[in-house]
Amino acid sequence: DAMVIQNPRYQVTQFGKPVTLSCSQTLNHNVMYWYQQKSSQAPKLLFHYYDKDFNNEADTPDNFQSRRPNTSFCFLDIRSPGLGDAAMYLCATSRGAGQTLKQFFGPGTRLTVL
Amino acid sequence: GQQLNQSPQSMFIQEGEDVSMNCTSSSIFNTWLWYKQDPGEGPVLLIALYKAGELTSNGRLTAQFGITRKDSFLNISASIPSDVGIYFCAGQGNYNQGGKLIFGQGTELSVKP
Numbered sequence: 001d002a003m004v005i006q007n008p009r010y011q012v013t014q015f016g017k018p019v020t021l022s023c024s025q026t027l028n029h030n031v032m033y034w035y036q037q038k039s040s041q042a043p044k045l046l047f048h049y050y051d052k053d054f055n056n057e058a059d060t061p062d063n064f065q066s067r068r069p070n071t072s073f074c075f076l077d078i079r080s081p082g083l084g085d086a087a088m089y090l091c092a093t094s095r096g097a098g099q100t101l102k103q104f105f106g107p108g109t110r111l112t113v114l
Numbered sequence: 115g116q117q118l119n120q121s122p123q124s125m126f127i128q129e130g131e132d133v134s135m136n137c138t139s140s141s142i143f144n145t146w147l148w149y150k151q152d153p154g155e156g157p158v159l160l161i162a163l164y165k166a167g168e169l170t171s172n173g174r175l176t177a178q179f180g181i182t183r184k185d186s187f188l189n190i191s192a193s194i195p196s197d198v199g200i201y202f203c204a205g206q207g208n209y210n211q212g213g214k215l216i217f218g219q220g221t222e223l224s225v226k227p
Contacts, residue, residue: 004156042202042217043157090156101206102147103215105156 003027004106006091012112013081021076021109023091032074033103034066035090043090049074078111086113120203120218128226133190135221137203145206146186147215148177152199160201161188193225 005024013019023032030051035043047056049068063085065077078085091106120137127133137146145164149157161172163179163186170177176189186203203218 006156040220040222042219045214048214088154092156101145101215102159102162103204104159105149108154108156110154 004091004093004104006106006109008109009107010110014114016080019078019081021089023074023106024072025093027093029093029095031094032068033092034076037088037090081113083113086111118203118205118216118218120221122221124222126224127193129193129195131193133193133223135201136185136187137218138185139205142183143205146179147204148188149202150199157202195225195227198223198225
């Protein structure tokens with residue numbers, strides 16, 4: 001089945017130690033998104049790629065970076081994780097970004113910062 | 115910017131009861147999506163709505179795109195224990211924003227067997 005895959009499902013890192021989360025998709029969608037979701041809150045968009053074009057949200061901290069080496073893969077790099085970065089990180093994809101978009105989410109990676 | 119108000123925040127119901135939740139916006143949306151999120155998982159798309167007045171069903175779920183384009187409703191009939199989770203509405207407004215979704219705060223549903 002076509003899907004959005006996130007690895008690992010659970011990630012533990014130390015305060016200040018760089019960490020990379022990965023997302024892959026078999027849907028062949030050209031848009032990939034990264035969201036941060038904290039407990040009991042809605043997902044918050046960090047950035048997205050439309051093909052190779054990177055679009056950063058204005059309030060996304062510089063500590064968060066992203067790479068998309070090809071259509072199928074997208075990475076979220078947290079350069080120096082702080083305690084406040086502990087959250088669920090969700091990857092999503094959509095076919096284009098038009099007015100009839102549907103975004104499909106992966107299962108998420110739960111990040112713990114010690 | 116555009117904001118969504120989703121209500122209620124939480125619901126505690128008995129198995130078999132019907133459920134209704136809604137989202138309202140201060141401005142017009144072009145697309146409404148309803149997602150369900152189980153604990154520790156990503157949101158799963160339930161229903162997508164594209165036209166004002168559109169009524170769409172997915173099994174026991176029915177959602178409507180409000181005529182004013184500023185609201186949407188989700189109804190669940192004859193609830194069962196596996197309906198437990200958090201339901202999010204999401205809307206897309208300004209096309210020039212490149213497809214960005216705006217999420218409601220979520221409705222947490224608990225179903226008592």
